[in-house]
């Protein structure tokens with residue numbers, strides 16, 4: 681999942697798609713799905729989110745948002761490691777009345793961001809790529825080494841940083857933590873560094889567990905972090921309950937998973953949802969009822985909400 685995203689360009693910037701597998705890295709090829717959203721009257725943010733959710737839902741490894749060259753609409757580009765998933769995205773889009781097409785791509789340009797990656801500050805953490813020189817840290821600060829590979833979670837996006845900045849207050853020593861949509865594992869590993877006894881990291885991206893494990897190792901918390909691709913519904917059905925549940929996901933995914941996120945939160949525990957747009961984060965609240973918003977943190981048009 682791409683995370684060099686900002687409010688204006690959506691889930692990636694610089695024309696870079698990130699989050700695809702080693703197959704694409706080796707240039708063997710991947711598949712791009714182009715989805716057109718909106719049109720003459722211009723797209724709404726909700727339509728763009730909806731289109732992105734269709735692509736993520738079919739297994740996109742990265743989604744990029746561009747202005748349409750032809751009208752006021754938006755074009756969403758989804759990168760798929762598996763052409764069958766791309767075909768599924770096109771079929772699903774057609775069912776929903778959206779215009780979509782797919783094409784094979786060989787030149788991915790997926791690693792260009794690595795050249796300009798920098799350490800990012802979030803709460804006590806400096807999220808630092810391993811190939812970048814460690815920043816000088818002040819008292820109480822800590823380096824969080826993260827190589828996201830092609831998963832989401834480099835720390836370059838506000839939705840990640842907002843959640844990380846909350847962890848110091850939320851992770852009591854020995855707490856159990858669940859990170860849903862963990863990507864690189866940046867939040868789960870941050871929680872482990874804050875004193876969690878265990879942090880379970882789950883994502884639908886099959887590339888995620890390997891990336892999380894390597895990052896946990898880099899930060900010497902591999903013994904505290906468990907990776908899985910089991911859906912949160914499966915974890916909840918097993919009766920797994922956590923003191924703190926972290927969910928940096930898109931709004932439509934939070935709407936879909938809300939009940940399971942709540943079920944996964946232990947009585948008296950806390951849930952943090954992020955990845956919400958500042959002008960309509962409240963629309964996400966019904967999905968996570970009866971938990972109630974206790975704190976809202978925002979940066980650059982994005983919001984993270986702490987619920988109890």
Ligand SMILES: C[S@@+](CC[C@H](N)C(=O)[O-])C[C@H]1O[C@@H](n2cnc3c(N)ncnc32)[C@H](O)[C@@H]1O
Pocket residue numbers: 681683736831832833834835839840843859860861862863864865866867882883884885911912928929930933937955
């Ligand atoms: C915005 S990224 C967050 C990554 C990381 N936790 C961070 O804060 O930077 C969202 C992640 O959710 C994953 N995802 C999307 N739908 C999901 C689902 N239904 N269940 C679990 N993970 C999901 C994506 O693959 C992606 O890695």
